[in-house]
Amino acid sequence: MTNEETWGYRTDSGYETGNDLIGFKVEATDGGIGKVDEHTDEAGRGYIVVDIGVWIFGRHVLLPASVIRHVDRDDETVYVDRTKDQIKDAPDFERNKQPRDPGYLEQFAKYYGMPHM
Numbered sequence: 001m002t003n004e005e006t007w008g009y010r011t012d013s014g015y016e017t018g019n020d021l022i023g024f025k026v027e028a029t030d031g032g033i034g035k036v037d038e039h040t041d042e043a044g045r046g047y048i049v050v051d052i053g054v055w056i057f058g059r060h061v062l063l064p065a066s067v068i069r070h071v072d073r074d075d076e077t078v079y080v081d082r083t084k085d086q087i088k089d090a091p092d093f094e095r096n097k098q099p100r101d102p103g104y105l106e107q108f109a110k111y112y113g114m115p116h117m
């Protein structure tokens with residue numbers, strides 16, 4: 001998988017550049033996991049940050065854009081191709097770190113089984 005494939009939105013996901021996903025529900029393959037707290041569609045660095053506070057108070061995880069299967073704008077829901085446990089076990093998203101730093105993003109690429117940047 002190339003960098004663009006890892007950090008880019010799938011062409012068949014229904015996501016359109018510029019869509020605001022903040023506040024959308026996030027559905028894992030086995031049920032709801034939280035809400036989108038932030039996202040970016042920057043070329044080669046697309047991701048969403050999910051607030052999984054319903055599971056672990058105040059916890060946020062980063063999901064590369066490529067794990068998004070579908071965006072339902074009418075229901076304001078983002079469907080991802082990971083289980084709740086896979087998402088809960090992901091590295092923490094730390095706001096004080098720079099998500100644009102390739103070294104920081106590499107930990108997420110490794111966790112999700114994708115090549116680093």
